[in-house]
Amino acid sequence: MTFVWAFVIGGLMCALAQWVLDNSTLTPAHVLVLFIVLGALASGFGVYQKLVQFSGAGATVPLPGFGYTLVEGIDQAVKQKGVLGLFSGGFTAAASGIKAALIFGLAAALIFRPKA
Amino acid sequence: MGIDVRNKVNPDRIRRFQDYANRIRPQKTVGINLAWAFLVGGAISLFGQGVMWAFEHEGFSSQAAATPTSIVLVGMGALLTGLGWYDRIVKRGGMGGSLPITGFANAIVAPAMEYRSEGLVLGIGAKLFTVAGPVLVYGMAMAFLVGVARYLLGTS
Numbered sequence: 001m002t003f004v005w006a007f008v009i010g011g012l013m014c015a016l017a018q019w020v021l022d023n024s025t026l027t028p029a030h031v032l033v034l035f036i037v038l039g040a041l042a043s044g045f046g047v048y049q050k051l052v053q054f055s056g057a058g059a060t061v062p063l064p065g066f067g068y069t070l071v072e073g074i075d076q077a078v079k080q081k082g083v084l085g086l087f088s089g090g091f092t093a094a095a096s097g098i099k100a101a102l103i104f105g106l107a108a109a110l111i112f113r114p115k116a
Numbered sequence: 117m118g119i120d121v122r123n124k125v126n127p128d129r130i131r132r133f134q135d136y137a138n139r140i141r142p143q144k145t146v147g148i149n150l151a152w153a154f155l156v157g158g159a160i161s162l163f164g165q166g167v168m169w170a171f172e173h174e175g176f177s178s179q180a181a182a183t184p185t186s187i188v189l190v191g192m193g194a195l196l197t198g199l200g201w202y203d204r205i206v207k208r209g210g211m212g213g214s215l216p217i218t219g220f221a222n223a224i225v226a227p228a229m230e231y232r233s234e235g236l237v238l239g240i241g242a243k244l245f246t247v248a249g250p251v252l253v254y255g256m257a258m259a260f261l262v263g264v265a266r267y268l269l270g271t272s
Contacts, residue, residue, distance in 0.1 A: 003165050010161020010216065011154035017211035018153035022146050028214050029247050032223070035215060036255035044262035057164035060182050061189065062157065062215045063251070069182075070259035078267055086263045090256050097217070100187040101224050101248065104194035109228035109240045112198030 002056045009051060009058035017062075032063055039064025043071035069093050149210055156209025160216040164189055186217050193221030198229070223247035 021031050042048040048068045051059040059065050073093020077085030091098070167188050171181040196202040202222045206213035213219050227243040
């Protein structure tokens with residue numbers, strides 16, 4: 001059942017982003033920033049956690065899920081280390097995603113040539 | 117006390133310009149764009165769920181499985197961008213291609229490839245974070261604010 005919800009929720013989030021893009025003067029980069037901020041905000045209100053629970057990758061694969069990862073990471077770090085966790089938490093949780101993007105991105109940019 | 121005539125705007129001219137601009141502005145096929153964004157974004161999320169399911173089968177807890185899943189998806193996004201295939205996904209799927217984490221990888225690789233000729237440091241090195249930079253800055257800033265609020269409210 002999670003598979004169905006993953007498709008529906010992931011698809012709906014992208015359709016919403018597309019709607020914002022088509023009905024505003026924002027560029028795709030602006031929409032991406034908007035959506036990660038919204039994801040972090042929704043996680044702050046405890047809404048996004050519920051979305052993750054029933055739609056799995058449908059909520060974690062789209063960019064708002066990245067905001068969710070940051071918020072949850074800070075939350076856990078604060079529980080362990082107190083105030084210091086506010087500073088150490090976010091990047092720790094997102095480390096593998098960011099590092100993977102950096103390493104694979106660098107590799108791809110070095111190996112491949114742009115077409116056209 | 118002369119009035120500067122140059123600053124006087126002619127409402128009729130403005131209206132005519134707006135009519136003209138509206139006429140030549142490309143018509144957006146909003147409904148079709150939405151459907152494609154839904155399908156492409158849904159398909160990528162579904163694929164992600166499949167990868168996650170595979171990692172759960174390998175003994176990861178459902179929370180822990182999200183991390184290797186994003187690594188796999190980021191790697192695939194980078195590879196497909198390098199091959200020039202991801203551009204087609206974005207062209208058709210719009211935000212359906214850009215919003216998933218594979219699109220995040222695309223946003224990192226594409227400008228880096230394009231500005232390769234400007235060198236390893238100021239070309240590839242700097243352009244890797246053209247889009248990822250602002251996303252991380254504002255995502256992290258918002259997450260920090262949420263963290264502070266939760267800490268002060270004692271709900272964390």
